[in-house]
Amino acid sequence: MTHRTPNQDVPTALPPGYRFNEFEIKEVIGGGGVGIVYRAWDHQLERIVAIKExxxxxxxxxxxNNALVLRSQRCSKxxxxxxNNFIQQARxxxxxxxxxxxxxxxxxxENNTAYMATVFYSGMTLSRLKNHHxxxxxxxxxRQMLPVLLDAMKTLHEGGYLHRDISLDNIQIQENGLPVLLDFGCARRTISNIADETEIMLRPGYTPIEQYSDDSExxxxxxxxxYALGAVLYTLIIGSPPPVSVARKTEDRYEPLSKLLPPGYSPSLLQAVDRALALQPQDRPQCVxxxxxLLALPVKEEEPLAKAPEPPSLPVMPVNEVKRKPLSSVLKHLVFHRPAISAACVVAALVLGGVLIRSVMSTPQAALTSDTPSPPVASAALSDDEQEIALFYFELSKGxxxxxxxxxxxRAPGPxxxxxxxxxxxxxxxxxxQNGAAPARSVTVKHPGTWFITL
Structure with a gap:
């Protein structure tokens, strides 16, 4: 990755030269609210790797001794x-x-937490490529980039999984022009129903309507x-994401690309993107x-988009848990050695309750972004040092x-x-x-999450 975050911008990062047996930290690649990614050197196989902490x-x-300690007991859950989500992502x-x-x-x-070493990918995220080039x-x-990306998605789906967070930030374009699909913190088996509201990942503009629901309907x-890939293509073509899907449910302001006819793009591509962005799931293509x-594309590997020397072939070691401290003892050790402090567990735009562990391989940003000012915080049951952890969407009729x-x-709803x-x-x-009637619904907020409520 070409983008670097200086160490001084991530004060909690491990220092250069720190060793995990054969791995030696060289520099910080990125740091966000949930983790840190380092460029490291594998002394055993003599290659560069990325380490995510x-x-x-x-x-x-x-x-x-660089070990993690909880800010307070109430942060343990x-x-x-x-x-646990980090572990599941690695598996x-x-x-x-x-x-x-x-x-x-x-x-x-190690250090009362978990790490994964991954292949180090050159290049930049699709988001940075769009902004800078x-x-x-x-x-x-x-059309040259899509076949390999579609093949990666197909492999994931055939393995019984959904990515559920495809976006410009989660697609890395390597120096040879080929894409790599990143950040699987939101991935889940397709056969599993979402049973916890904290398992709902939202990325306005990219998230389809079915991901806003907290039921199995x-x-x-x-x-x-x-749908998310269609939003990526729409953004590349138009320059901005499509309208938020949950808002389209009330008033669909999506303008089909096949009617806008942006110059330089064929009707077949524009029509395919329109189909992918159909509001109702049954109206979209049902598989890769x-x-x-629809795109008239093969689902197979194409030639690189730009010539670049291929890295030397190196053996890939199987994934394993290095025999250090068992993961089951990590949390217990953290709680036992916690400092006597009362700092609040500020979650700040993270969904830690089951799904969203944002990859910091791309430039870190909040999981939920908007061009509009943040709404005011309603009265809460906890003390003032606790910050808001839940985001609710309400669909209201006029008046x-x-x-x-x-x-x-x-605060009044938007248009x-x-x-x-x-x-x-x-x-x-x-x-x-409204008109004297006031249907009600009770909700208990215990963990970070997002809800869409219709009363």
Whole structure:
């Protein structure tokens, strides 16, 4: 990766020269709220690798001898959930050896946390490529990039998994022009229903309508990832993401590309993107092969988009947990050695309760972004040092008033009828008052998450 985050910007990072047996830290690649990624040297196989450390700065800090300690006892549950997700992500990735899926080489526990070593990929994220080299992106480039990306998605789907967070930030374009699909913190088996609201990942513009639901009525499947890929293509073509899907449910302001006819793009590509971005899942291509057929593309590896020397062939060691401290003892050790502090466990735009452990291989940014100002925080059940951890979307009709714990919420919905509210942990009763009637619903917020509520 070409983008670097200086060590001084990640004060909790391990120092250059730190050793994990055969791995030696060389520099920080990126750092965010949930982890740190380093460029490291593998002395055993003499190659560069990337090492990802689970280090949620809102829940833990670097203690003596570089070990992590919890900021307070009440952080233990969130830390445990995030650590378990990190472990599951490594195990999921270990099942695949596709050249365009992030490849894990090693996995181990140390310093009261967990680490994974992965292949080090050159280049930059698709987001950075779009921002810094937009002239390189045209239909020809897209059609050369897509077959290998589609093949990676197909491999994932055939293995029984969904990515559920495909975006410009999670696609790495290597120096040879070939893409790699990153960040599997949100991936889940397609046969599993979402049972916990904290397992809902939202990326406005890229997330389809079925991912906003906290029930099993709207099934997720390959069409869920196809919608997100359609949003990626739409952004590359238009320059900005499509309208938020949950807002389209109330008033669909999506303008089909086949009607906009942006110059330089064929009708077949534009129509395929429109199909991928259909609001209802049943109206989209149901599998990668069907989407590839609409694009008139093969699902196979193409020639590199730009000539670049291939790295030397090196043996890939199987994923394993290095025999250090068992992972089951990590959290216990953290709690036992915690410092006597009362700092709040600030979660700050992370969903640590089961799904979202954002990859920091790309430039870190919040999981939920918006061009509009953040809504005010409603009254909470906890002390003032606790920050809001939950995001609610309410669909309101014209003239209705949202009540939270029997008090009118001071902010009106947008033109699309969608009102966003951020809340702290606690118990809430929501009601919508209109024409004297006020249907209500009670929700208990215990963990970070996102809800879409219709009353």
């Amino acid at each position: 689970f280090m949620p700065s809102s829940l833990s800090r670097r203690g003596d 969130a830390f445990s959930a995030g650590l 999921l990735l270990a099942q695949f050896t596709h050249p365009n899926l992030l490849q894990v080489l090693h996995f181990w526990s 937009p002239d390189q992106i045209d239909e020809s480039w897209i 709207n099934a997720q499947g390959p069409w869920t990832d196809i 092969d069907e989407f590839a057929e 209705s008033q949202l009540l939270i714990n029997n008090k009118p919420y001071p 699309d009828g969608i009102l966003t509210v951020r809340l702290k942990a606690g118990e809430y009763t929501f009601a919508v008052q």
